[in-house]
Amino acid sequence: MAKAPRVTIQDVAALSGLSICTVSRALRGLPNVSETAQLKVADAATKLGYKASSAASRLAGGTTGSVAIIAPTATAWFFAKAVEAAEEVFADSGFDTVLISLRNTPSVHRKVFGDLDALSQRVDGVLLLNIALSDAEVEALASSGLAVASVGMHNVPWDNVGIDNEDAAWKATNHLLGLGHWDLAILSGREPGAGSVVTATDRLHGFRRALAEHDLTVDPDLVVDAGSSIEGGRRAMTELIENRRMPSAIFAGCDETAFGALMALRDLGLSAPKNVSIIGIDDHQMSWFLGLSTMAQPVADQGAFAANLLIEGLQRPGPLTAPASHVLDTKLIERKSTRRKR
Amino acid sequence: MAKAPRVTIQDVAALSGLSICTVSRALRGLPNVSETAQLKVADAATKLGYKASSAASRLAGGTTGSVAIIAPTATAWFFAKAVEAAEEVFADSGFDTVLISLRNTPSVHRKVFGDLDALSQRVDGVLLLNIALSDAEVEALASSGLAVASVGMHNVPWDNVGIDNEDAAWKATNHLLGLGHWDLAILSGREPGAGSVVTATDRLHGFRRALAEHDLTVDPDLVVDAGSSIEGGRRAMTELIENRRMPSAIFAGCDETAFGALMALRDLGLSAPKNVSIIGIDDHQMSWFLGLSTMAQPVADQGAFAANLLIEGLQRPGPLTAPASHVLDTKLIERKSTRRKR
């Protein structure tokens, strides 16, 4: 298998009997190219199996043909799913997907968002998944020249898609409240700051609002940081029971956190809903199996939708004037981990 | 925030009072650069915040500074974990990580491996995760000019790291056999072919060998294709019970498949180990919770190890002469989903 002797735009030009300039334009679908030329070029290109060199295009002022997906972590269920869905859309549109995981690490977060130039050098656009950004970072990103789209963020000057996290949390909490539980704990995502997940904040708000609407106060002891992993949920739940106190019901920031909580309960010989009711958000594949009540959200849809938004943004000529925010539905799924308070 | 006026190698050259050629060499650590020059350049570069344009480097015959991770799917637990671990290594070494998910789809597999030129245009090397490759594909890849490293493949002309899948399956099967079960079923990964996962084949071999060593034959009805997802496991288990027959024990190709099987059992009012013993491979975080016996394997380690192998390969001057294959340990973890046959 000999080293393929790269076929360049010159070869296509030669074969089609046109200049490389015309070929370049034809290939990119620019106006001012006759149909005849268009066809000749297309013909020659396929015949030669021509593929433009992305490096050369980029250098000459074009684009990189790749986009970055930035996720707080790549292993959590939500992100793995969203990433795969987005990657599919990008791949089908001919974009390379550069994966950047912040690994829930503030220093990585700062490194990535502190050097947008480096980023904009390698990709045309970025897809942000639930990233908590400071105002300065938002502004920097908006004026970086990069196309941007996101999942689960709001009040951002670019297209976004997500669920209404506050509302979902509010509904989940109300479900608990409706079952007669008023002594509620929340296994929350990390507190705001670099490296955190934006949805966590919203969900905490929803939780607080639901309680407030019922004239209930939030016991600080019952708000525990659990991140969004199984491990974190387990740790948080253990902390809650051993060092704080057992609530009547628990709202877990996501299903994986709830799984961890369920584990912790079992460690201590307890279980849901017997000793405590528990509800999550996500509708992870395992939730049905574990009988976990949850607020279902469409994950792959969000990833794919946002990816399409980004691609549109990439193709739009001018800068984005009116960023749109799309909200997808969530749905309460009652299972056996929650039941009426006795 | 104004559009950053790109700082080029020229600026560095000017500031350091040297020629761009010397700067280029100094920056890349090539020989024949005096220490003084080295320092001056480093100084000017940091002062200016200079970052080489990957497009230009690439075009000028250099490298892309990015590597691809190719996985059969990005959502399965094993791959999500391995991808994140590898991405971390790459990021820390300054490489961009391009994620390519084959989505368990043969056509995507063919598209990716059928056009290695396109690939080698965008990345310097590829990290293959458990990809089942034909001999022709292996050869094409080996002579593509790309650096290659892999997880879970064997007899490949590049560095590889993995567990001994056949051995792990053999041990898992023997665990079942040792408990007195001789009527065994396997929930296997997909059969060989484009888009399949190579470990599945090995595990099936290990299963068969263990049975053969005990003079047992494999009932074709008890070999069912389950892919490597929860959904697949559930489907396969349902198929097994409803349309074939209930074995005494089951070896699931991976933990997620086992989870699915557990779900299917419960759908039918059955459970493990009461009605059937079941063992998986992975030691997924949920396995402990579900009491699933399994063969534990180090996933993040494999991803990180392979990533380092790839980076070494990228830095090695000549072509690889003696590909090394590293085997990591697995360990039987007995939990309550398997028990002695009564």
Add this chain to the structure above:
DNA sequence: AAGAAGAGTGTAAGCGCTTACAAATTTAGC
């Protein structure tokens, strides 16, 4: 002390593509 060998540096020619701008061709207008 003169010449060979080396080390360090600079010059200039691209890599394959995009993009003003100029040139050539077609179409429209009167």
Add this chain to the structure above:
DNA sequence: GCTAAATTTGTAAGCGCTTACACTCTTCTT
């Protein structure tokens, strides 16, 4: 049927970097 305008095509100058190759100094040789 001839000019003005519109359309299509070609020319050439880079994009920022690498890399032969030429060149200038230092060191050793003998």
